[in-house]
Amino acid sequence: MTPLSARALNRALLGRQFLLARTDHTPLEVIERLVALQAQEPNWPYVGLWSRICGFTHAQLTTLLQDRKVVRSGLLRSTQHLTAADDFRRLRPLLQPVLDRTARSAYFARNSAGLDTASLVATGLELLAGGTTPRKELARRLAERHPGRDGRILAGEVELRTPLIHSPATGTWGSWGTRSAVSVTPAGTWLGLPMVPATAKDLIRRYLAAFGPAGTMDVQAWSGLTRLGEIVSGMRAELRHYRGPDGRELIDLADAELPDPDMPAPVRLLPAFDNALLGHADRTRIISDEDRKRVMPGQAQVRPTFLVDGHVRGSWSLEGDTVRLTPFRPLSATDRAALEQETERLLPFVGGKDVFYSPWHRPLDPSLAR
Structure with missing residues (x-):
């Protein structure tokens, strides 16, 4: 296996993240390359794109959100991300076990003890009635249906267990600190198309295009998925293999190029x-x-x-x-x-x-x- 230095890995990451040089690709193309932008606070993805795209403006991302080409919802590691709508339809079903695992944590389990999970989700979707509803209102209605339980936590569990899209009004520039004001819509209603699950192999390829070369544990840390080793092994023939500075085996797409490790990196x-x-x-x-x-x-x-x-x-x-x-x-x-x-x-x-x-x-x- 070809050994790679820490500097070579650094320059590879920067290159694939559009951080060695700003790109002329469109914001949608950049979001697709990066797979998803973490978006706990709505303003930060705008800054991330500004650092990567020549001449990026707020309106470019806002328009993508308003046109439903990019969506904000729970995704990687059960955290809020922006992703291309088509990618969301494919990746959310694949990553659903990660969100379900979070929904089984003590924080949620204590509040929903004795409730049937499927019934809770069905109730949540019934209350949403296929439309856009403020998260606070969903919490209030769930608390009415389940006296003695925290409706806010119930609403959070519903959002983990079924895909809900955040309204652009609470996900665009200038929305600092508006988490409590988020409105949600069932993904099928918002997108007008069904979910079509991607495969784990698809996800691994997408990850390597944005973060490789990397190891299996890196893919798992990024996605929240576990037990990917066997799947990576099954892809062995299609991947390129390296040895990292610590001796770990790293994998990469066969046609992925590595930049010159001596290339200067801008601030x-x-x-x-x-x-x-x-x-x-x-x-x-x-x-x-x-x-x-x-x-x-x-x-x-x-x-x-x-x-x-x-x-x-x-x-x-x-x-x-x-x-x-x-x-x-x-x-x-x-x-x-x-x-x-x-x-x-x-x-x-x-x-x-x-x-x-x-x-x-x-x-x-x-x-x-x-």
Whole structure:
């Protein structure tokens, strides 16, 4: 097997994520390549696309959502993602066991103990009546049907167990912190087409196109699916095989090209929850274990970051109309100038006016690291 260095893996990831150079591909084409954009907060996917696409505007993604070509719903790892509508129809059924597993967790199970799962889903769909309903209203109606239970948790379980699409009105730019205001529609009604499950092999190929070369555990960490080893073994003849820096076997599409490891990587600002950071079990190809603890201090938190020479070197935040840059260690004058230049370009896109550069980082509290 051909050995690959950590730098070669870094440049391969950046190239497939459109982070070595911005692309002229359309936003829909980029979303299809990336498979899905994590979207717990609606604004972050816009930033992720801005960092990847030449001349990207808010209206381009908003129009895709309004035209139902891109949808927002629970998907990979049971978290909210944006994905192309056609991909959602194929991937959601394949990933449904992951969402069902989350719905069986103690948080949901305590509240729904004694309820028949199929009946709960049927009740939820009956209350939605094939239309668009605020999540709060669905919770209220479910609580009326099941006195003594938390309707909000019941609504969350229904949303995990059956595909519901979020209304674009609560998933477009400017919707910071509007999770509670989300409205949902049954996927069949919203899309007007049935679900057509993809195969696990399809998903693995799509993953490698966006994140490869990678190992089986990486595919599982990204998707939430388990026991993919046998399926990968069955694909062995169609894949290219490498050896990673730690000796692990890595797989890739046979026709996938690898960029020159010596290719320079530009400064890039990534949004919170960007899958470039979350797409592998071993994330050291883009972020060190030490910095990972700073960026991911809790189970539900992944801070916005910036890349210098292809690796996470700090975090950033939008505070009012100021973008605050917080490097994790000193940067060279050249890297700092490039970072500030890229941030200046971002300012009008996020509605900012100023850049504040922190020459220090907060000491890491080990108790916060997961």
